[in-house]
Amino acid sequence: MNLLMEILPNSGFQNMKAFLFRWAGVKVGKDVEIFQGVKVQGTGELELGNKVFVGHEALFMLNEGSKIIVEDEAIISSRAIVVTGFHPITPTGTRILSREGTTSQIVIGKGCSVLTACVILPGVSVGEMSIVAAGATVTKDVEPYTLVGGCPAKFIKNLR
Numbered sequence: 001m002n003l004l005m006e007i008l009p010n011s012g013f014q015n016m017k018a019f020l021f022r023w024a025g026v027k028v029g030k031d032v033e034i035f036q037g038v039k040v041q042g043t044g045e046l047e048l049g050n051k052v053f054v055g056h057e058a059l060f061m062l063n064e065g066s067k068i069i070v071e072d073e074a075i076i077s078s079r080a081i082v083v084t085g086f087h088p089i090t091p092t093g094t095r096i097l098s099r100e101g102t103t104s105q106i107v108i109g110k111g112c113s114v115l116t117a118c119v120i121l122p123g124v125s126v127g128e129m130s131i132v133a134a135g136a137t138v139t140k141d142v143e144p145y146t147l148v149g150g151c152p153a154k155f156i157k158n159l160r
């Protein structure tokens, strides 16, 4: 799927892209738009709700046993990274792999915008209708209807 996503046109072929994602085990809602080069890595679960938009070269990294839920009408912009886990090195020098790595669920709420080149870290929930400004690294939950930005992402303004 990742290989084919590299060569399909940027904004077209949406039915084929949705088919490919479903074939790869992703739960895909109705009228989802997926742009060129979007990648899904790992063996966790990914759910994309209705009318979700996923921009060019966005990346979902899913440890085994983890889950990413992108609720209806949310936007994941170009080159955003949503990552559920970590494979730390132990004191003996071996890397903890697969399910044994740290892992957790991420929820991108209804109508959220995760803008260009953001990083959403493991375990984070972004509340509905919030905006994560371009380039932010989100380390903690984001309240609904909130603009956050920066690294680590901090409150910028209430959007209600």
Ligand SMILES: CC(C)(COP(=O)(O)OP(=O)(O)OC[C@H]1O[C@@H](n2cnc3c(N)ncnc32)[C@H](O)[C@@H]1OP(=O)(O)O)[C@@H](O)C(=O)NCCC(=O)NCCS
Residues within 6 Å of the ligand: 055, 075, 077, 078, 115, 116, 131, 132, 133, 134, 135, 136, 147, 149, 150, 156
């Ligand atoms: C978040 C964004 C939409 C601006 O929203 P806005 O409501 O117009 O916010 P403002 O421009 O009024 O800025 C409000 C504050 O946030 C800060 N801010 C804006 N964008 C920021 C960013 N990306 N990172 C950190 N701080 C940011 C501003 O500097 C300003 O700070 P100040 O109050 O100290 O001056 C915009 O900055 C952004 O990130 N755009 C990304 C566009 C993009 O990725 N498009 C792809 C769509 S698919």
